[in-house]
Amino acid sequence: MRRLLAPARLRRLIRQNEIALTALAACIGLVAGGAVMGLQAVIHLMGHWIFGASGYLSASETLEPLRAFGGPVIGGALMALSYYFGPRWFGRIADPIEANAIAGGKMNLAGSLFLSGQTVVSSGFGASVGMEAAYTQVTSALASLSGQRLRLRREDMRLLVAAAAGAAIAAAFNAPLAGAFYAFELVLAGYSAAAVLPVLAATLSATAIARLLGGNTGGWLFYAGDVPAKAYPALIVIALTAAALGILLMCSVSWAERAMRKTRLPGWSHPLLGGVLVGLLALESPQVLSSGHGAMDVVLAIPFPVETLLWLLGLKMLASVISLGSGFRGGLFFASLLLGALLGKSVGALWITTFDMQLPVIIFAIVGMCAWATAVIGAPMAMSFLALELTQSLPLALSVLFSALVASAIVRQFFGFSFSTWRFHLRGEAIRSAADVGWLRDLTVGRLMRRSIVCLPATMTVGEARRRFALGSTKAVPLVDDTKTYRGLCALTDLHAEALDPKTPLADIAIHTNAWLLPAQNVQDAIRVLSRHEADMLAVLGPDRDVLGIVNEQYCLKRYAEEMNKRLYPVRR
CATH class of the missing domain: 1.10.3080.10 (Clc chloride channel)
Known part of the structure; x- marks a missing residue:
């Protein structure tokens, strides 16, 4: 052992x-x-x-x-x-x-x-x-x-x-x-x-x-009945409203952060101001405090009037925005569930009263909590399984999945981020999910380029260059001026063209004079630049436009495909 x-x-x-x-x-x-x-x-x-x-x-x-x-x-x-x-x-x-x-x-x-x-x-x-x-x-x-x-x-x-x-x-x-x-x-x-x-x-x-x-x-919220078709319009209303309010909630956090910065207080002191504001809200209703597990039990168990539910929804949204916007640490997972339950119960109570439906309002509360959480967190299947495991009801879980997909589609179309990726976006990170892009950032042009290259003066004649490079010895040669600054590429197929005068300077047949790559660019950027300029290869330049190497499009595509295959089909050894 x-x-x-x-x-x-x-x-x-x-x-x-x-x-x-x-x-x-x-x-x-x-x-x-x-x-x-x-x-x-x-x-x-x-x-x-x-x-x-x-x-x-x-x-x-x-x-x-x-x-x-x-x-x-x-x-x-x-x-x-x-x-x-x-x-x-x-x-x-x-x-x-x-x-x-x-x-x-x-x-x-x-x-x-x-x-x-x-x-x-x-x-x-x-x-x-x-x-x-x-x-x-x-x-x-x-x-x-x-x-x-x-x-x-x-x-x-x-x-x-x-x-x-x-x-x-x-x-x-x-x-x-x-x-x-x-x-x-x-x-x-x-x-x-x-x-x-x-x-x-x-x-x-x-x-x-x-x-x-x-x-x-x-808790366990058992429900053994079906969800009738006439309830689905209410589910759509809940999903659309949850998506809109979820987007508002996420944006409001960044607005609150900007408002805190405008106070000109030191950044580290913002939570103290946020604590004062949350404390004032707690004097109005203790249900705004902490994550809200107890408030969820109360909301689901007690038949509050719609006005009270909406009032609590507004207070909880405001408390969450102030808390996160002022620098308190935490997430919006359970807050989204609670806000969704308040929304769903409000819409459900109005719908049942208006259309005289014989359905427990808890159905609408569960749909609302999962739809709002999907809008903010971005996991429709996870929320659907959460509803299934809470209620042990497959029909209700399918209704939750329907509303979660509607909310997710609205958020993706009109906002494009979950709360986590929205925070990355505000920091300048181009991350839309946890998909592995780190390897892509590591696979840079600096790693892909061929370094041992010979550069030719742009003033050299075609005849002299032909004597130095036979057709087929390489695809292209970088050209530089007297200060070693890049002046384009000389393709050997162009160099050995029969109609070309041997006394012609290489500068006259140079290609891609205004196109090059930088060593810090990743392979995806390199492929995109090569495609845009319809180039088989491009030079890699340093900060002073000095030639560091050459990158071949075919090699970039090969390495990119290899790395993608490693992630899609890992081999254990």
Whole structure:
């Protein structure tokens, strides 16, 4: 056993055996389930100690005004301190989606623990943010650390990070299938037969350990009936409204950030101002505090008037925007579910009253919560499986899938981002999903170019160049002037044309004088430039337009196809 667990032997076993990789994913799922339960226990304790809440903080009917206001303010002060000191120690911290898209699944554990700690402080002190970001961050970082220690392949690293994130969601919601499709849709950005077994092993083991530890991993909303066709117009209304409000919510966070910057306060102090504003909202309704698990139970259980539901929806949206816009850490996962439930229940109550339908309003609430979450998070299948696992109703899950697809189509057409990719876009990253583009960035023109080349003076005559380069010896030769500055390419087919006067200077037959590549460009950019100029090859220039090498279009296409095949059809060895 000791020899089997030796790092080198274990690494070879995992690299060569899918069952061993699945076993590792299952172990990561166990750790993820325990970590989620531990973080949930910490949040419950903080709600009791800070606010005096007996259960979920957002389920409290009333709170002492001093605690309701003071909790977010103290949390904002702690966040301000973390922003003042944290960047000096950790720098920029990638989440699982960014890590899988750019870094091949590599994450920094210390930075991830710091970010998760910020999320715990934010949610525990009442900021309107979800804990799901902390769950996925810390579990994915642990999985990434395991993969880095074992020196696994890039594809296996990405798979373990996705499995850990899915396991965290599965444990948080008692929904292994929803967690698995969260991993597929958001953290892997695709489905593959090789990924199914490890991801499901992680989500099932995480759910099992969460249930074993007896954590409150979500309620069960059983529904045994069908959803009649006459209810579908209401589902469309809910989906369209959820998509529109989801886009508004995502944009509002960036608007709030710009508004904070216009205050001219130091950036690290913005959470303190946000804490004051959230504290004022908490005096109006404690349901805006924290992620909203307790508020969800209250909203689904009590038949509130439509006016009250809409009022709570507005307050929760505002609290979430202020919290994230001012710098509190967390996500919009559970906030989106709660906002969608409020929207769905509001529309459902009006629809049932107007058309005298004999349907429980909970149907519309579940459809609303999954449609809104799809609009913001961007995972229609994960939300559909979440509804299925919550209600045990296939007809309702199909209705949820219908509304989720409608909401997703609207957001993709008119906005084009999920909340995570919207944040990347604001930072200047061209990331639309967790699809692996890091290898593409690594495959640069500088790596692809042929360096050992001979340049000819642009003033050299055709006859002299013919004596130096026989037809077929190469395809083209770069031309330079007296200062070694690039002046175009000389194609050997043009050089050896019979009608050409041997005394003609090479500058007269130069091609692609205004087209070249830079060493930092990636292979996709190179192929695009070569195609635009209809060039078989182009020179690679340095900052002073000096010739560094030559890139061949055929070689670029070959290397690009090889790397794509490695990702699509990985070979275990």
